[in-house]
Amino acid sequence: MTQATTANHQLSAAPHVIVIGAGFAGLNTVKALVKGQFRVTLIDRNLYSTFQPLLYQVATGGLNPGDVSYAIGGYTRKYGARYCRGMLTGIDAAARRITLHDGRELSYDYLVLATGVSASHFGIKGAEQFTYGLYTRRDAVTLRDRFLADVEKLSEGPAGAQLAITMVGGGATGVELGGTIAELRDTVLRETFPDVDSSRIHVRLVEMQSELLTPFDPKLRAYTRRQLVRRGVDVQLDTAIAEVTPDRVILKDGRDLHSDITVWTAGVAAPPEAEQWGLPQGHAGRIETGPDLRVTGQDRIFAVGDIGLVTDHPTPQLSQPAIQMGRFAAGQIKRLEAGQPTETFHYHDKGQAATIGRRSAVIELAHGPDFTGTLAWLGWLALHLVYLLGGRNRVSAIVNLAWRYLTWGHGGTVIVGDEPTADAPPEPAAFRPGAQRGSPSQSITGRDGPAGRPNAGAQDGSAEPPPGAATDGPAGRPHQAAPAQAGPSS
């Protein structure tokens, strides 16, 4: 166990709060809790917290993976909490005990689940095996390496060879990735691979609904589509996917499209391991809670952020609700300890935003005007940079993004990685069930495929996406300008 000995933990008689997950929700819970008299342990399967809103920049070679990751141990030390690396596998609510992937058991007085969600493939045949995701740092690096290696192959391969990349899902993630890849093709890659004619790289965005960014105002949706088309993205609306193969997407209308790289940006659900926790699960497997964010039927377990589903008033799966829920849960724990009744969580909606490419974004304020174009783009960028966790990350991200957008293909190049190898291990070996350190076996989530390959360890299925599925995840998900993860500015 990696841990910092802190004054907080010397309060051995103080109630012990375990927070699972160091994302927006978990970090904000910890920050709000340590001001009280609690022993706080933050557990995450990774050593770092990931700033998901900028993952698309890592996937397109604009940022380094380290720019969007922040060491959790440094964060917990700053706030007097303890960090423990591990993956939650079991909860014994009656005994107030959790079990980690390696059999370790920890007792708690209060438990806060803040594990986030992962991709949902809706049982579409081949989607889990043959598509790339964009949820983790590893996903972003894997996608970047595959894309750049394929472009390089174009420069070496036969003159007529083509590369097709398909984004499945027209929500914010699909839009920002599609727009940025198209820009990359026409600017930076032209400089980096001058012998590859950019018309040989086909960028496609497929959405089953009739509009992109469905939660936004119709005029912002229309603007988004125009901007993507202007960048040369082949936008296909009202287009549902029936099957994905290693080099094709097969549509429900019978069409069959060549796709070397297919990226799944179409929906999210609770990770499969949530089923082992023995807690009530609602739509897309999210853990059901009451209005005070306590898990239904539990008096000491909270579920916050993307994983929590307030049954009466579901919140969008965005950073701002996650932050507010994390802080709120901390407040309720303090109230319970003080013998006070819990309160009702109210989400304060500040608005939503999405970026399309250089000098193009949409911002819709909850109680104000809409913005598009350069102003919106600068606002989106500034907010994300200001709120990125850690001063060092902020400086490196500013330098890298300034290089990308100011040089704009003239002397600028992409951040490159390694050519993907088929046998690279998918996850830290320590977290693979039943595995010894270093032994290659199945990924813990079944989601992070070996570097250079799409997601591995999947099952085929034939179920249809549930109605409205495209609005449940990154597709159709409005992206708020991501606010602070309560980060220190070290």
Ligand SMILES: Cc1cc2nc3c(=O)[nH]c(=O)nc-3n(C[C@H](O)[C@H](O)[C@H](O)COP(=O)(O)OP(=O)(O)OC[C@H]3O[C@@H](n4cnc5c(N)ncnc54)[C@H](O)[C@@H]3O)c2cc1C
């Ligand atoms: C590509 C992308 C772009 C996005 N852009 C935006 C945006 O612009 N604006 C916006 O508002 N929102 C955006 N979002 C959504 C936003 O990132 C999420 O809503 C937010 O991260 C949810 O926070 P969370 O704390 O609930 O979960 P996460 O931030 O996902 O954190 C969960 C943490 O739990 C850990 N974990 C998971 N399972 C376990 C386990 N069993 N045991 C231990 N640890 C575990 C994970 O490692 C992770 O650190 C984006 C999401 C993605 C994927």
